[in-house]
Amino acid sequence: MNKQDIEQWFQSLQDSICKTIEEVDGKAKFEEDSWVRPEGGGGRSRIIRNGNILEKAGVNYSAVHGPTPDNILKALKLDKADFYATGVSIVMHPVSPMVPIIHMNTRYFEMSNGVYWFGGGIDLTPHYINDEDARYFHQQLKSVCDRHDMGYYPRFKTWADDYFYIKHRHETRGIGGIFFDRLTENENTTKEQLFDFVKDVGSIFAPTYAYLLNKNKNLPYSEKEQNWQAVRRSRYVEFNLVYDKGTKFGLDTDGRTESILMSMPPMAKWEYNYQPDLGSLEELTLQKLVKGIDWVGTSTSFEV
Amino acid sequence: MNKQDIEQWFQSLQDSICKTIEEVDGKAKFEEDSWVRPEGGGGRSRIIRNGNILEKAGVNYSAVHGPTPDNILKALKLDKADFYATGVSIVMHPVSPMVPIIHMNTRYFEMSNGVYWFGGGIDLTPHYINDEDARYFHQQLKSVCDRHDMGYYPRFKTWADDYFYIKHRHETRGIGGIFFDRLTENENTTKEQLFDFVKDVGSIFAPTYAYLLNKNKNLPYSEKEQNWQAVRRSRYVEFNLVYDKGTKFGLDTDGRTESILMSMPPMAKWEYNYQPDLGSLEELTLQKLVKGIDWVGTSTSFEV
Numbered sequence: 012m013n014k015q016d017i018e019q020w021f022q023s024l025q026d027s028i029c030k031t032i033e034e035v036d037g038k039a040k041f042e043e044d045s046w047v048r049p050e051g052g053g054g055r056s057r058i059i060r061n062g063n064i065l066e067k068a069g070v071n072y073s074a075v076h077g078p079t080p081d082n083i084l085k086a087l088k089l090d091k092a093d094f095y096a097t098g099v100s101i102v103m104h105p106v107s108p109m110v111p112i113i114h115m116n117t118r119y120f121e122m123s124n125g126v127y128w129f130g131g132g133i134d135l136t137p138h139y140i141n142d143e144d145a146r147y148f149h150q151q152l153k154s155v156c157d158r159h160d161m162g163y164y165p166r167f168k169t170w171a172d173d174y175f176y177i178k179h180r181h182e183t184r185g186i187g188g189i190f191f192d193r194l195t196e197n198e199n200t201t202k203e204q205l206f207d208f209v210k211d212v213g214s215i216f217a218p219t220y221a222y223l224l225n226k227n228k229n230l231p232y233s234e235k236e237q238n239w240q241a242v243r244r245s246r247y248v249e250f251n252l253v254y255d256k257g258t259k260f261g262l263d264t265d266g267r268t269e270s271i272l273m274s275m276p277p278m279a280k281w282e283y284n285y286q287p288d289l290g291s292l293e294e295l296t297l298q299k300l301v302k303g304i305d306w307v308g309t310s311t312s313f314e315v
Numbered sequence: 316m317n318k319q320d321i322e323q324w325f326q327s328l329q330d331s332i333c334k335t336i337e338e339v340d341g342k343a344k345f346e347e348d349s350w351v352r353p354e355g356g357g358g359r360s361r362i363i364r365n366g367n368i369l370e371k372a373g374v375n376y377s378a379v380h381g382p383t384p385d386n387i388l389k390a391l392k393l394d395k396a397d398f399y400a401t402g403v404s405i406v407m408h409p410v411s412p413m414v415p416i417i418h419m420n421t422r423y424f425e426m427s428n429g430v431y432w433f434g435g436g437i438d439l440t441p442h443y444i445n446d447e448d449a450r451y452f453h454q455q456l457k458s459v460c461d462r463h464d465m466g467y468y469p470r471f472k473t474w475a476d477d478y479f480y481i482k483h484r485h486e487t488r489g490i491g492g493i494f495f496d497r498l499t500e501n502e503n504t505t506k507e508q509l510f511d512f513v514k515d516v517g518s519i520f521a522p523t524y525a526y527l528l529n530k531n532k533n534l535p536y537s538e539k540e541q542n543w544q545a546v547r548r549s550r551y552v553e554f555n556l557v558y559d560k561g562t563k564f565g566l567d568t569d570g571r572t573e574s575i576l577m578s579m580p581p582m583a584k585w586e587y588n589y590q591p592d593l594g595s596l597e598e599l600t601l602q603k604l605v606k607g608i609d610w611v612g613t614s615t616s617f618e619v
Contacts, residue, residue, distance in 0.1 A: 252556035262483045281579035
């Protein structure tokens with residue numbers, strides 16, 4: 012397996028996810044923008060606007076290369092090296108506040124000195140947390156992880172809790188999922204096995220989200236729920252612009268701004284000192300935006 | 316003059332600005348939230364919501380102290396010192412897209428080892444750039460600067476162009492203004508003179524913005540202009556969350572999130588790959604969101 016194989020697999024992942032999402036949405040068609048990076052490589056961004064279920068969604072593929080950015084060289088204590096990076100990034104913002112926002116990323120990074128790693132993750136951001144859906148979502152991720160390594164789910168679930176955390180709000184972005192980075196071969200795992208794991212993570216995305224879209228798309232809502240959705244979307248903006256490493260890396264390395272910021276919601280509201288009513292569904296959701304909830308019942312250490 | 320004098324002056328500045336803004340708006344009244352910082356000090360945040368002219372506006376005063384944050388110690392190559400910081404921060408988002416957003420900050424910072432400095436600035440972000448208003452605004456700032464030092468305006472105007480720059484958009488946030496930091500006494504200037512300058516900057520805020528509010532508040536607009544306002548507001552969010560040092564400092568040091576993020580607009584929109592129509596007023600505004608425009612005609616090096 013070489014990087015061309017990985018690249019091709021990511022391209023086919025983008026194709027198949029777009030196909031499924033178009034079918035489920037029933038109206039939206041992805042528009043494609045291909046772009047070239049002056050320093051090397053490029054990508055194809057695919058965007059949906061104003062679908063039946065999805066208001067704004069992006070499925071981006073890219074494969075870029077060139078001199079390694081200084082901050083990465085510094086982190087790896089290297090003087091100079093070329094890098095190659097390929098991956099698929101997804102964010103989907105639904106029309107309805109009753110349907111969750113989702114994010115997925117799978118990526119492969121390689122340097123001219125032979126160092127390489129895989130990274131990725133999937134996390135769900137419901138505007139209203141529904142325990143049944145949260146369990147279902149986490150169970151899908153756990154099943155994929157368990158097929159490869161029984162240690163993956165607990166480790167990558169905790170990593171997601173820590174990563175998707177809005178420090179200044181003291182709240183998680185959503186119900187988390189899995190997050191992993193810098194996975195490289197070791198005595199127990201070959202590069203092929205790691206790639207197989209990343210492929211399985213990528214492949215579980217479409218069926219899992221399709222299920223959640225269909226299950227929730229017809230739930231009724233009013234202006235009250237739409238207003239809460241706009242507030243939650245502002246927290247999504249805050250996470251992505253203040254903390255997200257992929258966004259920072261993209262903006263720092265002069266990536267294509269419109270592809271990087273396709274993750275922004277179509278609209279967001281900032282109301283000064285917003286406080287949900289006591290006992291409301293909004294308040295219940297806030298109470299569950301915390302780290303360490305054991306959604307699939309692998310331990311009894313946390314009671315929701 | 317000691318820090319209590321500075322503190323008191325900033326408090327009276329907050330009072331007088333709030334009074335003028337309430338009078339000009341004619342409807343909105345500031346709500347006040349006083350807060351205490353566990354590590355030392357506190358502040359009073361004053362917020363307007365849904366006024367006649369101002370949709371969301373904040374005028375914050377604070378005076379905080381305690382152990383100096385590590386990043387500042389590092390920048391100053393110091394091991395350990397206590398700090399004291401006081402200032403007034405303002406952001407105002409008008410209802411109408413024809414009325415500009417404004418920001419002002421004046422601040423004083425002091426450390427237990429005797430190091431101190433003043434900083435501050437005022438910048439204007441019109442949704443539609445009007446050359447006449449831009450000239451008027453810059454002329455007010457230039458007049459204040461020139462009373463203290465003929466070198467201030469050119470230096471602080473360039474500093475504002477560089478500071479209020481959205482790198483990933485290749486555009487300035489608005490038409491700039493003045494920005495200055497780490498002003499401390501030297502052979503030509505005493506601490507009292509610096510404080511006098513900062514006081515004059517603070518004092519010019521209310522009359523200058525009041526003039527622009529009154530001049531533009533009755534201009535007609537439609538959904539088209541409101542949509543453009545929502546797009547420009549998203550760029551304001553991007554600047555504040557990605558680049559603004561005050562926001563970063565506040566979030567990093569566990570400041571009061573709602574006071575720091577009062578700068579966020581009430582609502583913002585992100586439309587994928589938004590492009591204004593050729594020759595439209597929106598496009599004309601984009602063309603003027605560049606560094607180096609000589610609004611007051613001190614040189615002829617730039618033709619708008």
